Amino acid sequence: MSGLLALLDDVAGIAKVAAASVDDVAAAAGKAGAKTAGVLIDDAAVTPKYLQGFAPARELPVIWKIARGSFFNKLVILLPVAMLLSNFAPWLITPLLMLGGSYLCFEGAEKIFHVLFPHGDSHIEEDMDIKDPTHLEEQKVAGAIKTDFILSAEIMTIALSVIPDGSLWMEAATLAVVGIGITITVYGVVALIVKMDDVGLYMSQNSGTGLGRGLGRGLVKGMPWLLKLLSVVGTAAMLWVGGSIMIHGLHDLGMHHPYEEIHHLSELAAAAMPANIAGFIGWAVTALCDGILGLLYGFILIPIATRIVSPLISAVTGKKAH
Template identity: 50%
Template sequence: MPSGLIALLDDVATIAKLAASSLDDVAGAAGKASTKAAGVVIDDTAVTPRYVIGLAPERELPIIGKIAWGSIKNKLLFLLPAALLLTAFAPFLITPLLMIGGAYLAFEATEKILETLLHEHQHEEQLVDAMVDPAELERLQVKGAIRTDLILSAEIMAIALANLEHLTVLQTAFALIVVAVAITFGVYGVVALIVKLDDIGLHLAERSNAGARAVGNMLVHVVPKLLTGLSGIGTAAMLWVGGGILLHGIEELGFETLPHVVHDTATAIAEYFGPLHAIVHWLSSAIASAIVGILIGGIIVVIVRQLTKHPEELIVD
């Protein structure tokens, strides 16, 4: 799935050629920016399916459509103007804002891990299950998904913006529009397919053809595990993307020791794997970035939990 998304994003160059004044610059920059944001795209794709779990099957695609429309508005009406203002008047703020976003991703991932270990979401899930008004449940799910999308979309646009510094303001605007539309269609197209895989499986399982039935039964059994796995992939992506952004920002700000240690260590490990050098280097760098992410995220989690403790909890402590 991630490779399919990245392949889609690489096609941004073809889309951009239809309308850009400086075709090669804008198309190449948009494609590069989209690929750089692929880690957050994977997380966005992994997070969204949970917002349709528990809702009527016939409402799944309409709900995804509402979320996708909200995502487009997030990117084009709110984030695009903010990005252009930064480019025009305060480009020096891009790296610090990107680092804040990276820290937030690391915090979110670490918080998810902690909540899973402590079973802290059980009560909220019981409240959702107890709701008897499908329309209200749908409204709350869509609202929550669009709010989460705003955070992830901001990070996607910030990553893209950081790779468009050599373009004019007009070219940057066009490239960001291409990135926003391509990523939104890519993410929510994949999400729509994922949430309907179980229905596809049920349909195939009822066919007279033995091969179709076998594929259908396989999908029925695999899809729940796929959704569970996507949650884990999303959390891992948040950690390595967030940590990677922090490492890159630290280097941009002139503190090069830690980023260079990570790079040199990954290079040294990869040298032992011959033809697998590139894969092992990426994996080593991702693991190191995830470690940085979970360390920074853990510090933020501790601070946030201390600041948001209820008075009775403070007394007990």
């Protein structure tokens, strides 16, 4: 009997340790997920464009295909790579973060440059030319998964950088939770967005009340504006996150400007405000400064990417780099 009680006591102890580990994973995943919010917004804003041209019946199947590719990107490719970096080359995490931050700044600045100076792109025009409709879905899904891979790499690297030091399994579990949670969130939101106009159309035609029909018409008319808003928010998020990554990366590498100036300006702004909004104002000033510097850095990167990096990639791969 004493042996059984001892066994039960050991099981209870193991259960407590396991519960504590689950709590630690959840807490770390929550912190990491908050840090990746900007990239998540951009991911949700970018994906709907890959669904243009499909019949409504194919939209959800296409989203599911892209989501499966995203799960594969995060869990099968990027998670093991992140674990190798964390345990064998942790010094590479900051440079890789800065490389991803540079990409975000470039993408955000390029979108604004296109708005300020509209011009045609041959690769975009080529993408819009549906030469073989039977392969359109495969091409769109492949393009979306490639874009997802870049954003997923940034998400996983950001998450890895904020996970507290612990066991290999805790780090892996936290990254897995972050990867799964973000993928479900992003593509769940995308599914809601792309089907909302269908829901609105159904309500406008079949609702038994005037209020329901009016709400349906409002959804149909409002979706294009929502997509435009998402695009703007996604661009702002890219510049904010990219600029923040670059500034913090320089600080971590020993270059403390402009990190210290932004931090000082944020503290001054917060101190001048009532206590109930001081924290928000401090964050807003920091985010604004990060975004402005991210935009300026992105503008610098545009000629480098288009005149040097893109031709170099094309020369190496034999394919035109987009």
